[in-house]
Amino acid sequence: MAEQQEDDFKSLPLPERFAHKNWKVRKEAYEDAAKEFDNAQTEQDSVVRQFVNDSSLWKAAVTDSNVAAHQDALICLCSFLNIAGTQGCTRTRGVAIAPLVEKGLTSTKPAAKAKALEAILLYVELDKADPVVEELLPLLSHKLAKVVAATLSCFTSIFHDFGTKTVDPKPVLKALVKVYGHADKNVRAEGQKLTVELYRWLRDGMKPLFWNDLKEIQQKDLEALFESVKNEPAPKQERLLRSQQAKAERQVAQAAPTEEYADDDEPEGAFEPELLAINVFEKIPKDFQERISSTKWKDRKEACDDLFAAVNVPAIEAGSFDDIVRPLAKCMKDANIAVVTIAANCIEALAKGLRKDFAKYRSTVFEPMMERLKERKASVIEAIAAGLDAVIGATSLSDNLETLLGYTTNKNPQIKLEATRLVTRCLKSTKTAPSIPDTKLISDAALKSLTDAQETLRTAGAEVLGVLLKIMGDRIMNTHFEGLDDIRKAKIKEFSDSAEVNSKYRPKAAPAPKAAPAPVAKKHIGKKPSTAAPRKAPAAAAPPPREESPPPTPQPKPVARPGGVPRPGAPGTGIGRGIRPPGLAAPGKKLPAPSATSNPGSPRRPARLPSPTEDEPPPPPKPLGLGRGLTGRALSKPVAAPVDVAPAPPPAPAFDAAKEAELEDLRIEVERLRTSNEQLRSDQIKLSSQINELQNQNAQLIEDHTRDVLSIKAKETQLVRARSEAESAEQTSSQLQREVERLKRELGRIGRANSPRPESFAASANDIFPDPNGPTNRSQQRNSVPASPNGREGKENMDAFESKRLSPPSSRPVSVAIPSMARKNSNPMRSPARPMSMMYRPQARAPFADGMRDGDGAGNTLDGDARSSGASSQASNNAQTNGGGEQGVESWKRAAEVTQNLKARIELMKARQGHLQRG
Template sequence: MAEEEDFSSLPLPERFVHKNWKVRKEGYEAAAKAFDTAPSESDPTVREFIQDAGIWKAAVGDSNVAAQQEALGALCSFLQIAGTAGCTRTRNSTIVPIVEKGLAATRPAAKEKALEALMLYIEMDKADPIIEELLPILSHKQPKIIAATLTALTSIYKAYGCKTVEPKPALKLLPKVYGHADKKVREEAQKLTVELYRWLKDAMKPFFWNDLKPVQQQDLEKLFEPVKNEPPPKPTRLLRSQQAIHEAAPAESGAEVVDEDEEDVGIDLEPEYLAVDVMPKIPKEFHDRLGSTKWKDRKEALDELFTAINHPKIEENQFSDIMSGLAKCMKDANIAVVSVAANCIECFANGLKRSFAKYRSVVMSPMMERLKEKKQAVTDAIGAALDAVFAATSLSECLEETLGFLAHKNPQVKLESTRFLMRCLRTTREAPQAPEVKSIADAATKLLTESQESQRSAGAEVLGTLWKIMGDRMMASHLEGLDEIRKTKIKEFHDSAKVIAKYKPKAAPPPKAAAPPPQKKVFGQKAKAAGVRKAASAVAAPPPVEEPAATPLAPRPTSRPAAGASKLGRPKYGLVPPSGLKRPGMPSAASSGISSPRRQAASPTFDEPEPTPAAPKIGGLAGRGLAGRPLGKPAVANEAPLVAPSGLAGLNSAERVELEELREENERLKRQNEDMRAERSRLSSQVHELQDQNAQLIEDHTRDVLSIKAKETQLVRARSDAETAEQTVQSQQREIDRLKRELSRQKRAVSPPSREMNGSGSDIYSDGGSSNTALNGSRPQLYGGRSYVTSPTGEGSTSSMLRRADSGSRSPARWSASSGLGAQGQDGDSRLGTSGGFGASGAAAGNGESWKRAAEVTQNLKARIEQMKARQGLSRPQ
């Protein structure tokens, strides 16, 4: 058998493209070993494959399955050592062959290596380019390739999570794969959907749910049920950049980084929409119809507005008038109008996003005031609008108004406002600041003392949620004064709370670098050098008389230097205090320009000691600086100690004393500075305490003022009720008087007065031939010699009075004649009527006497009538 040719000497790129699959396979294996042993990406073999990146396309798509498996292994080894450069240069040409040839291969090892290659492409750089290459393959004509791609996507999301790999592109394509005819494709689509549901829960449904059939929705709901209550999963792999961050973090803070990843479950699922200009779609007569007196017209106008603005994204415009109208609708008496207005506000907030912040103050307070509505549908609509307003703004912007309504007098408004605050704390992405935490905690603590259990529970839930955000250290001071029962309740809400934000204390600033130690300065050094130079130049030229360059300061009242001390060539006060501290007006040695005057020296000898000089010519000026020095030619011996040793050894007693004084003054100033800092800190703490007390007093004052106003309102209402009651009493009293009078009139109508009271005496008795009946129709009756007059109405009347006449004054015949009864009397005796001669003779005989009797009877009747009127007048109500 002939020996096989050895191709190991060929370069690796040539072996990669060899026509013999065995050579290619051996080349892939050799390349994988070379990549695994390479120290870095700068290795020549690695650099060669980075530059010739197109060679990998044919390798991963090798027609031989055995060679392809080794090629995928070599690619994985290459990506691990080549890093970002190898990833970015090769992924555009290798992703499609990896999916079509690798993921759809028959060998499990090849599938595993193909999937690992995709994972490494994501790990080395980022996931977006890989997802962009994979999603178009979901439209492939072969179902097995689509199913393999869905399997790869499921593995990618499971490994890296939806915070690293953007889920929105995959969610949008789910309805398409659910409509595929192949059952395997649909099953893999369900697995991908369940994996996304683990991360996103119900937040992912708006992207694809409505495009599914009801049967598909029911099947997915059954699949969601087992994972619905699971905690959010954790990624099993990290990007290379994320690994570097974790490795760079200190060991003690590594756990904290992981905890932050566990807590932060917020994933941006906001889809991209084009802004719509809704202003032309709003009816022009909207404001007129909104002010109509008919609630149906107002509701129809709001319905048309809702239809016009119901878009995911609204182009920014001037909506101030519309917002004012919607705010007024919150006070509408019809709840249907209120609900539609709340829906319109929600649409504006969702569509305008951050641009809605300028309208928040216009609509937020009226909406929270209308939370007093007891109908749940209305409060739900307003609550959804408030949530949209909060999502468009921030917790800091909404907090002040919300806390104000937590102290509202209406229990319903207070409870719904507390629930709104809880929703804000759960969904906010920024933890509140320390002053905001105190305000929230104080308001929630007051709710713990409410009479209603629902409000107490709401206050405990607010504190528990805030505790979850801020942590134990920040909340310890706010929970100190609470009893154990309330703390236990708050702890329960803390354990069950789910929040997005987490308080991160600011890192302490790095310590400032220590200041370099102050350099030691040799006092008077420059003055000495200047004196030496001047002395050397004075040998050739005679010294002129020189005026002092500057007037030195007067010395302190301390021990005086020797008379010749000023001749050393250094200024009297040319000292630089330590740490740069100088007395006001004191020139420094470097800037004052003061130096010893020029002196003529016989020889430049500096080794002889300085003799005691003679007294100055100007008496009393010794030790006065330049003015006290002699102007004559100095002796040569006076120039000896010009070069003094550095440091304090060259200082005289006066300079040492002054140096000590400056040091003491420096220490004293340092102590004063420290005392001032301590005093400033103490005053700052007092200011903060006073500010807190002032805020508490303002709050108490506001509460007292509101209480007083409430009492005044109650007093005004009570006064109004009293006046109304008084008017009612007066009206009823008048009605009673009227009824009494009416009753009296009815009584008088039943018993009218006698009619004879209205007549005169001539009506009772007329002349002899008169036929008029006395007392308006009364008929005289004769009983036992007495005459009685009765009324035709019968007995029992007050006007029917019995009249009695003297039986001796008139005879029956005379009474009959004068009364005109005719021939027949009341008793039916016809003799009285037929006895006409008797009547005529009686009338003729007693005509004068009859008039007298008639007058007397009339007077008696009038007197009795008056008495009767008087009696009836006393019994009537006044």
Template sequence: MAEEEDFSSLPLPERFTHKNWKVRKEGYEAAAKEFDKAQDESDPTVQEFIRDAGLWKGAVADSNVAAQQEALACLCSFLQIAGHQGCTRTRGSTVGPIAEKALPSTRPAAKQKALEALMLYIELDRPDPVIEELLPSLSHKTPKVITATLSSLIAIYHAFGCKTVEPKPVLKLLPKVYGHADKNVRAEAQNLTVEFYRWLKDAMKPLFWNELKPVQQQDLEKLFEKVKEEPPPKQERLLRSQQAAAAPAGGNADAAEDQGDDEPVEIDLEPEYEAVDVMPKIPKDLQERLASAKWKDRKEALDDLLKAISQPLIKEGPFDDILRSLAKAMKDANIMVVITAANCVEAFAKGLRKSFAKYRTIVMAPMLDRLKEKKQTVTDAIGAALDAVFMTTSLSDCLSEILEFMAHKNPLVKLEATKFLIRCLKTTREAPDAGEVKSISEISTKLLADSQETQRTAGAEVLGTLWKIMGDRSMQPHLEGLDDIRKTKVKEACDAAEVKAKYKPKSAAPAPKAPTAGVKKAPPGKKPAPKKTPAPAAASAPVAEPEPQAPPPSQPRPAARAGGLPKPGQKSGLTAPSSLRPPGKPGVGGIGRGILPPSVTSPKRAEPTLSDEPTPPPPPKPSFGGAGRGLTGRPLGKPPPAAPSDATPIATPGSSSLNAADSTKLDDLTIEVERLRRANEEVRSERAKLTSQIHELQNQNAQLIEDHTRDVLSIKAKETQLVRARSDAEAAEATVQSQAREIERLKRELSRQVRASSPAPVDVSEQIYHDLGAAAVNGVGGAGVGNGGALRYDSGLGRSSRSYVRSPTGDVGKENLERPLSRTKLSPPGMEQRARKTASGGSGGSLDMLGRKSPSVLSQGSEGSGGLGAAGSRSGSQLGGEREGVESWKRAAEVTQNLKARIEMMKAKQGLTRQ
């Protein structure tokens, strides 16, 4: 018991380091009670532990789990009272041991207190030092420590959000954690990644996604699907600095959270790179190679440039000439050169980042102009380069050039420029101002009346995206002139658009407060009460003037004229209402003009002339003297100075009447302005409709002209074909005629050849003569066959010879009579006649009716030939020859018919038959 009393009497620092865990535990409990009793951080006990921060290192890492739990609870009590100083002094000694010894504790209460201590360290100062102390624990050799650290990081990011706690240091270490062998570590890493996805969505992927395995990516995508439809997360705990900033706005943390709900989370997730100087890597002869006449040389030069500047971060340098050369390359005739030049511009924009903004004017216009190229690869490369250039600037910088090319005469340029504007509106984080909205809306409305469907769709998408950014109130005036169909199309584009900017109307600056405190403002939402004009104090002139009329209740009361002086023609005997004068200060008459004291300001400087805030009716005006007295009703003494807090502008006498007139006139002018504005809007809408009709008519006219041109060209083509057909027909006709002449020539030649090779026509008498002569010869020859020789008959004169070859049977005459007689080429018909005459003995005998000679002649001829044979044999031969001559004539006729048929067959084979 004595030892226990001694332990309790020990100072707290000694009890914190005692070797007995019970003493340490009791010391932790006693210290926590002292911290709870302390009023602020200036308490001696608190200051003692602030100065000796090493005491906490052993406490949070106590070897006894029960004592450690009490030590963590004591640390939380200390941090709540020690404030910023206690946080910064002890943070370096406690965060590491907490991560290594307290977070992996088996006691849930100890783990909860350790996590609360980390939260307090973040809340009291800033989260970066705490995260830096926790990151080494992710490389610990014990999987349990890594798992506990990941769990604490999940809780920290869930409570404070990625906008308050920088996520990049943890994201860079995620691939290493995913490669751990322990499945619990990998599971906690997935949970932390899902928590990051709730805040950052797909923007976090470039930092670590490619280093994960495909299986891990697939598993994470499945987990992302579950939280993709959840509402955006909110920051649950605020830093002390955020709480202090939220106190004047709403008085509590909920007001600050509600205020920041609509603001997009802007977190810099760009990887950190070191700037690289690319100037030494760029070829020295780049300009000379780009000026080459061969496109391959120009492309190779750009390829070398692209290889040199392909760096994540480029150090600034003199790139003006290079960018001008790239802008010139946009006009190159070869599309490969244009694509490579666009890739170079994109690499420069991504590498230089914000420093590229000064080069925008050099390259943007040439790239937009080159969008007229029909090749999709060219437009894609230029579009990517334009997007990279836009990320280095703002919408206001690029809008004028984009709108200029949206009105280009080339439809392709106009369409691609419109698509570029849509991408700019979706990625910009700054909403356009009223003038820019008007310019965009006007040109987009014109696109809705275009003849091409793609142009109308692009125009509707521009208006829809702008509508999503600006809201209904800002866009309603620009959509009034649209019909229901087009407005529906724009609304559909608005619903489908995803933007990063959100227009927030700037709150109107509060009106400058007047130095007076006598005029009270009516509460908002209530109509001002009708004002009554105060009665005049006295009338100095005998002529009564009409009492001034008060302004209507719906109009605000105008302020008095500056300086308090009446205008010419006003009655100066009327005093100002008491509500516009300091208490106890009399009105200033027309004779002795009042001089405003220095503390009294002009009503025009105090309040706007047209104020929407009503003024309560003034109190009754005090009277000085009788009712009929003018100047005598004024005090002769010097008016007392007005109190600074109640200083009120002095209105001149009769100012209410003038102000009422001015108010009436101002009302009339306001009505007139509104009428003119409405008329102007109507004229503008009518003009827009007429302009759209003109555009439609122009498009129709252009279409008709194009159709007419196409028809004319078609007619000319048909005429050309007709002329060619005519010339071809004439040529074919000439060819046919020449072929016909050639055919005739071939026919004549063939006929000549046939006549030369065939026997000439023989008359009947000649044939009969031949038959008779042949019979006689055969008769004569029949007698000499027995000798076995051949008989030759020579005409003598014609030198022609006919040979009769006897057959083996000895029937020479029959064989020769059956054979058709043919005339040799060397014995013309005349020679044969002379030969026959000679053979007949040269006698003057005549032929009979059938062309046969008389028997006497034949006998004479036979005798003249040598007397071959007897007379009986000659007469038999004569009779046989007559019979055979008739048959030979018939055979000759048949032979002639056969020859004609052969000739016709030969002509048919050669294609020479007559048509």
């Protein structure tokens, strides 16, 4: 009964048996399906197509609850994938990969685990790895730690078999940070294994993606693990995709090289940075443009520092970096060397990260960096040189050669030296040998450097030539070394021996072997028709006759040929053009005779033999003689030709001797011309070197002359300035001297004015205070007043004097106000009569005069003296009250006014006294 039920189950279709409730039925179904898949011929078989079209069958199979049935289901899936191809892979991987990890890789059965891993690797092999990685990455966040560990182990196997070029490692590397923060130690251990496997392929190039996000202790643990694989050789891909397998088969069919990966798209063991290209725009500060354009150098330096931290990665994703490269090129002209240094570092990082994509920015930064090489500070030069090396490495030497060689003749010696050193570094690092024209350009520039005045530049030029010699070889470079002395050649050879280069020039000589088969084809053509190729027939038939010639040829015939040498005129007779060589016609002079003779064999041989062999010396008659002679003797030619070759060579020397003599003369002439040409070339090189030296000396002399002229002009300017300053000082000194003299004169006048004679004061006192008993009539008093230069003014003064004299004594306080009135009278242009009339009033001095009437006049003298001293003291007080500057000048003016008033009074008193004495 049980057997009947089993037979009933086997009669069911496979899809129904795959979904049966009984695990045994499912297990048998998996086994039967695996056999069907193994026996299928193509993916178009019906049994295969029904499982391709219904992918849900596999979702239930790979998650079978029974352990035994589950293992058979995994075996069946692997058989299906092997025959189903790419279509079966793409249709089923979306429903099968996650269950394979959750149920298969976490199984306790090693066989089931191995089959589950094999199925996942088949999904990668049949199509590509990216969809499989996308299906596996979400499982790294699974709530079960064993599923996360199984996923990491699966990633390790995928990278180990297919490599990092087939499988993109960036998504996995970015997810590793989360793995190292997992609580389960098994997960962290599997993460370390995966990291070590990636390190085998990527080395330190993978660190920028996740290394800085790890803890220090985690970094140390990983570094210790890296030491175990650091010295291993570069790994190679162990398992190929189906597309790669097809390419390899095509290459084998086409007899291509039997390397593992001949196509550019196939993986290589070496790490290529573009696999881990990073988008650096996310890390560049948003305010970079504002900060790089700031007027403060610290802001510019900080902006470049932040940019360097963002772009200092092994590979950078391509993008528009114009807004970043242009400010960096502008920073090459910055006055602050710290900004220049960090900007050069940024350019170096961009060139290394972008590589070929940096070629479009080369023209923007190359020339500013070359111009900045004039800097003297070593750290700046090193940074710029490293940036230039990276720029040229991102492009090629030939792209930059013309611009670079232009700077080897720059006026600045520092730029010239660094440009020459840059050429040397580029030649050492390039992997492609320069072309012949580029070699000539570089050699010419280096030869100019050998004649420079600076020893360092001469050494740099010799090093360039030495590296070129190592790359290009002696045969090409010796032509450039003509005219150099032995010392320079020895130095160049020394640099060549010590140079380490990455390229070697190999001339292309491919066409030479292909030219050899052509003559062979011509030989076959010449043998078939004798008339079609008359010239080729002797050449082709020449070797056989030489083998047959010794037995039949008689020795006496060469003796007869010297006698026939004078017969070169025979061809002019027109008897037979085919028998032009005279030396072979010695047996008979007439052509018909040989046929009529009793011994036709011997005469025919000489007649037939010369025609093919002796045609060769004279080319013009050759076609005619061969054509007619061969057609006239068609049957005998094949026999005569082999025998005729032996006698043919002797006449050739007669013609060869003349040609050889002429050739020898031509060789001598060519040799002479060559030696003269070499001599002229060496003289030209010497003259050019002398011209260069003279030009350098002339330039140095011009610089010295310019420097001397500028120094002379500077000193002349200083002299002119000193002379103008001396003249202004002399003028100031003379003005001060005149002012001092004037002040001395004024002081002398004031001193004389303040010390009047005693008798003048006595006379003035008597005049001012007359005796009351004396004459009192108005006429006498009027007469006693001295005459003024202006009569009217004197009269007015006299009237004023009389009226004031008769005024009552109550007006005496006026005498007390005399000093103040004198102080107010500051105008020196005033008439002296007014102060006299105001200051000396008889009424004011009347009581004093009455009291002193009976005296001897001493009171008058004392009174005059007191008044004079009062006026002087008043003037000095006024001078003291006016302080500094303009006040001092005003005080001197007032003192002068007081002095003039005193003089006027003294004169007035003297005149009055004289008038009284005369009266």
